[in-house]
Every structure is written in structure tokens, then in C-alpha cells.
Amino acid sequence: MPHNTDRIQTTHVxxxxxxxxxLEANNRFQAGEIDLPQLGEALDEGVKEIVRTQREIGIDIVNDGEYGHTTSGAVDYGAWWNYSFHRLGGLTPTDEDRWNDAEKHRSSPGHIVLTSFPDRRDRERFxxxxxxxxxxxxxxRNTVSQPKITGPLTYTGQxxxxxxxxxxxxxxxLNGATQGFVAALSPGSCARVKNEYYATDExxxxxxxxxxxxEYKAIVDEGLTVQIDDPSIAESWDQINPEPTVEDYLDFTRLRVEALNYALRDLPQEQIRFHLCWGSWHGPHTTDLELKYLVDLMLTINAQGYSFEASSPRHGHEWKVWxxxxxxxxxxxxxGMVSHSTNGVEHPELVAQRIEQYASVVGRENxxxxxxxxxxxxxxPQIALAKLGSLVEGARIASQRLF
Structure with missing residues (x-):
């Protein structure tokens, strides 16, 4: 994970x-019509193509597009989490979809309880x-059923x-890329599955x-960077009803950070990057917790790099936090210099200006x-690839000014 030396490097989440x-192969796999090796044949070709596309656009730090993370369809906000259901033992399938099935759990002072999606505060407001x-x-989006934990968790995704x-x-x-990463689920996000086995949250x-x-160790042992996907650090704030105090929420979140650092122990920090976000569905997000309350806790995570939303309408102003x-x-x-939450393709000049704002507060090399x-x-897909193109062009413009 090198720092910039002569230009701004580019990647994506x-x-x-x-x-x-x-998509067809994923559907057949989830229906039990094909097994993992047969799905792998479709993945082999798909990953070659998506890495080639990234390199043609000009992305420096590439990945597999998360193609190995099973998705339910072309629209799927939860594949980053749901893929783990196929890689963990101790789970029992259910027919519950937490995006649609409301559980009216309420938190009490000093005691945090996560509610299901329909009972979240942003959804209540809109x-x-x-x-x-x-x-x-x-x-x-398609309905996706989440399992429940009914026995000791084991890893079966080798x-x-x-x-x-x-x-x-x-x-x-094949495509001349020298830097690559693979995304993996954080402990805090993994723990959001309904639990009927473990006695305590800890x-x-x-x-x-x-x-x-x-999973983390398997990735870094092969010389790749692991990206820890952890919306739970920020997103869970909206999933607590009624709204807790910031202090109580940070105590709740600190346990998840400590567990993540425990999971990352002895792994090389230069091969670890952490991703924080406030949830990727296209909602108003008026109940997002501001970055200023989370940044210090995030920086205690044993990673070399920190990924976060920086261009969405709710968080584009937060460069000044630094x-x-x-x-x-x-x-x-x-x-983030381009957003997943709008179909508008950011102008490269806007991307360049956003990069320059961050360079002014953390340094161009960082x-x-x-x-x-x-x-x-x-x-x-057309819009997604256009946004990556704008990202690369904006980085080129910023590099001319900064180096």
C-alpha cells in the first residue's frame, strides 16, 4: 500500500x-442447481474481464469486483454481508428478510439494541x-433471507x-496490475445476524x-491487501431506536473495534485497509452520525488505510474534519471522490477539487x-464505469496541480 510519490493513485471500494x-450463475448457485466449482467457472471469466476493465480505465489498485461474493441480482445492497452466509458454520436458514421484517426492539439508556431495517430512524422519518x-x-431489490446463529460459529469458506x-x-x-485487494466482512458486521446461541454481545x-x-489471514498471506468492510461502525447508529447518546454509541462501537483489532493481530498493517460507510441504499440518510464523532475511534483500527464516504450529499463537507x-x-x-448514491456522473474537475481539498489537510502523498x-x-453498469473514468481523469488533473 505505497504512498503517492509522483501522482494521485486511484482505487474503489x-x-x-x-x-x-x-448474475445467472449466482442465481443457479443459490437455488442449488450448480455447486461452487461450477460457479467458479463463471467467476474465472468474469474476474479476468473486470480486472481488464479496471486497468483500461486507469484504476491503480484493483480487485475482483467482489464477484466471489454471492449476489441476489443486479440490485443488491447487501452482498458485502450476505456472502458470509455461505462461508460460516453454525447458521440455520430462515425466511426472514431484515430489510422488510420489522422487529420492534427498543433500546434503553446505556443498553444498545439493534433494530431491523423497517424500524430504523431514517425510515421512520421518510x-x-x-x-x-x-x-x-x-x-x-430481491428479497434475501438472513439466517440465525444456532451453534458455535466456524469458518467454512476456505x-x-x-x-x-x-x-x-x-x-x-494478465493485465499488468501490481496492487490488488480483496474485501472481507468485519466482526462487527458479521455479528448483526440474529443470535440464538451466544450468551452475550461480547x-x-x-x-x-x-x-x-x-479469511483476513488467507488474503494477506497471498500478498494481497484485505479491505475490512465495516458499515456497522457508522451505520448502526441509525439502527438504534430511540437515538442513543453519542457516548453510549461509542462504547457499543468500541467493542467492535477491539474485536476487529484482535482479529487483525500480527497481520501486516501495510496490507490492511478499513472501509467505513453509512449504508449504501439510496435513502435520505438524515440520521447518519457525523464523521467527527467517529474519526478518532476509526484511527485506532490497526490498518494502514482508511476508506470512507466523502462525496455523498450527507458527507461531502466532512473533509474539514481532518x-x-x-x-x-x-x-x-x-x-470517496465519486458517489454510489446518485446517477449523476461527477465532473472530473469536481473530482480534482475534492482531491485537492483532502491533500490540503492530510498531504498529497496520503x-x-x-x-x-x-x-x-x-x-x-454504464454509469458505474463512467464514474470510475471520471475518478481517474480527476486524479490526473489533481496530480498535475499537486506534483
Missing amino acids: GSLPRTPEL RDAYEDPTAGVLAH EAVAGDIRRVKDAMA ELVYACADVMRE EEHKLPEGKVVYP VIASTDCGLGGRLH
Whole structure:
């Protein structure tokens, strides 16, 4: 994960649009019509193509598009999390979809309880918009059932993650890419599955840390960077009803950070990047917790780089947070310069200006231009690739000014 030396480098958060062929293979795999090796045949070709596309656009730090993370369809806001259901033991399937099934859990002072999606505070505030199928807030996503934890968690994804690693490394070699990453679920986000086995929140989160560590280690042992996907650090704020105090929320979140650092112990920081976001559905996000409350806790995570939303309408102003919160020596940031939450393709000049804002507060060598969140499952493929092109062109313009 090198710092910039002569130009602004570019990357993205991970998920990229799947091809129709891969979407069909995913559907057949989830229906039990094909097994993992047969799905792998579709993945082999898909990853070669998406890495080639990234390199042709000019992306420096590439990945497999998260193609190995099973998706439910062209629109899927949860593949980053749902893929783990195929890689963990101790789960029992249910027919519950937490985006649609309301559980009216309420928090009490000092005691945090996560509610289901329909009972979240942003959804309560904009109930009509969220439930209007023509409004575009939740688009036309397929129903995805989440399992529950009924026994001790184990990691069963060795074959799957080995396939992710092999495919991206092979595709990098074919396309001249020297830097690559693979995304993996954080313990805190893993622990959001309904739990009927572990006695305490702490036991659950640390059990998730133990199993997900196997995936992190497999990735870094093969020379790739692991990106820890952890919307739970920021997004869970909206999932608590009624709104807690910031202090209580940070205590709740600190356990998840400590468990993540436990899972990352002894792994090389230069091969670890952390992704924070406030949830990738296209809602108003008026109940997002501001970055200024989260940044210091985020910086305690044992990663070299920190990825976060920086161009969305709710968080585009937060570059100024870094005027008061100094980036530690040797660290880098991956601010999102283009957003997953709008169909408008950002002008390269706007991208350049955003990069320059971050360079002014953390240093030009420490800014790697990225996306707010994954573009796959959120945007049409044509728009997603156009945004990556604008990102690269904006980085080129900024580089001319900064170096």
C-alpha cells in the first residue's frame, strides 16, 4: 500500500456491476442447481474481464469486483454481508428478510439494541418514500433471507476465499496490475445476524472475530491487501431506536473495534485497509452520525488505510474534519471522490477539487482517490464505469496541480 510519490493513485471500494452471465450463475448457485466449482467457472471469466476493465480505465489498485461474493441480482445492497452466509458454520436458514421484517426492539439508556431495517430512524422519518416502490429509495431489490446463529460459529469458506485470491492474482498478472485487494466482512458486521446461541454481545462479536480472521489471514498471506468492510461502525447508529447518546454509541462501537483489532493481530498493517460507510441504499440518510464523532475511534483500527464516504450529499463537507484530527504518520486515506448514491456522473474537475481539498489537510502523498462505496448492485453498469473514468481523469488533473 505505497504512498503517492509522483501522482494521485486511484482505487474503489470493491463491488462492481456483475455481468448477466454471472448474475445467472449466482442465481443457479443459490437455488442449488450448480455447486461452487461450477460457479467458479463463471467467476474465472468474469474476474479476468473486470480486472481488464479496471486497468483500461486507469484504476491503480484493483480487485475482483467482489464477484466471489454471492449476489441476489443486479440490485443488491447487501452482498458485502450476505456472502458470509455461505462461508460460516453454525447458521440455520430462515425466511426472514431484515430489510422488510420489522422487529420492534427498543433500546434503553446505556443498553444498545439493534433494530431491523423497517424500524430504523431514517425510515421512520421518510416512511412514505421508503415504502413507495417507484421512489427509487430501495429500488427493485430481491428479497434475501438472513439466517440465525444456532451453534458455535466456524469458518467454512476456505475453498471460496482461495478462489477469490487465485482469480484476482491471475487477472492482475494478465493485465499488468501490481496492487490488488480483496474485501472481507468485519466482526462487527458479521455479528448483526440474529443470535440464538451466544450468551452475550461480547461473546458473539469475538466469535465473529475468530472466524473472520481466517479469511483476513488467507488474503494477506497471498500478498494481497484485505479491505475490512465495516458499515456497522457508522451505520448502526441509525439502527438504534430511540437515538442513543453519542457516548453510549461509542462504547457499543468500541467493542467492535477491539474485536476487529484482535482479529487483525500480527497481520501486516501495510496490507490492511478499513472501509467505513453509512449504508449504501439510496435513502435520505438524515440520521447518519457525523464523521467527527467517529474519526478518532476509526484511527485506532490497526490498518494502514482508511476508506470512507466523502462525496455523498450527507458527507461531502466532512473533509474539514481532518483539520482538527491529524492523520497519524504512515497512514493513508481513501476518501470517496465519486458517489454510489446518485446517477449523476461527477465532473472530473469536481473530482480534482475534492482531491485537492483532502491533500490540503492530510498531504498529497496520503490521498488515494476512491469511491464512496461499492458501485456494483447500486448503479447501472454504464454509469458505474463512467464514474470510475471520471475518478481517474480527476486524479490526473489533481496530480498535475499537486506534483
